[in-house]
Amino acid sequence: MTIAQGILVVVGLLSGLVLIGALLWSIARPSKRIWPPNREHSVIPNIAWGLTLAVFGAVIGLGILDWKSASMANPLRWAVGPFLIATGNLIVWWGAFSIGLKATSGAKDELITSGLYRFSRHPQYLADMAILIGFGLLFASSWVWPIVIVGVAALTFAPLAEEPWLHEQYGSKYRDYCAETRRYL
Template sequence: MNEFTVLAAILGCLANSLLILGLAWSIYRPKQRVWPPEKSTVMHRIVVWTLTCIGFGSAIFIGFVEWGILDVPAFLRWGLGLVLLIFGNVVVWAGVLHLGFAATSGAKGSLRTTGLYRYSRNPQYLADIAILVGIGILSASIMSWPVIFTGIVALALAPFSEEPWLLEKYGDAYAEYLMATRRFF
């Protein structure tokens, strides 16, 4: 383990922790929420995407630096880790194409209940979790897991800050969608 790995782990956990704090604030103080924003600004998108990229980027960096440090069987690394990584990316980018980049970044768009959103209210968050777990399994890196864990916590909290906002914006249509479609699976 070198100082760059430790620094990347600290930065990744810090970035993810800031996202967690913002989401927790938004859940417990919905009138003063930071996610989703009342008004999506360039600065807001820069902050959210920077923290997200630091979290994912740190996990990837550490995974490369510590490649194979854990004794994980190759069939798990390549058979599960790589599949989760590829599957997650396909789903995330399909979701971005379906919603649009602005709506993915917190801007109000239209309610989407078709495509991947027919099966899950949060396919992008679920896919991002799959990507993080895939990074951890494929790289077989021990230091990437604290970053991955804090990233998963942030991704799992996000729907809880978004759902009241979505109910407020889309009313009965979203309430019906809530009843018909599971949060994750």
């Protein structure tokens, strides 16, 4: 492993682990939650975005530097990987534009239950998971996978941290939505 690869592994893993820690804190202590932020004009969304981008950036950078260090079937790499990346990006951006940047960053806005949100309460998190897994497949790098796993874990915990807040904000409307729509798929 080169120094650059080592730095990317450390940055990716630490960023993902800090996200997981903040989300687990928010799940365990909803009254003192970190995510979603308690204040509308908080620095927390910027920190959360920065840590998330560090995970994605580490996966991409490490994947390029450690290209094909792991053995993987070409159809899996070249068909499934890019498909997950492209589809995931489409869903992430569609979801972001559907609910708006403010709500995507953890602020209260209108509850959206149509479009992608008809099928999943958290399509953006699910799509981000698909993107990370897609990169892992495409790059076929053994060093990328620990970061992908930590990133997917953080994205799995995010809805669990958000949902108590969503119940507080939207009350019975959100409870009804939860009864009709699955968390992921």
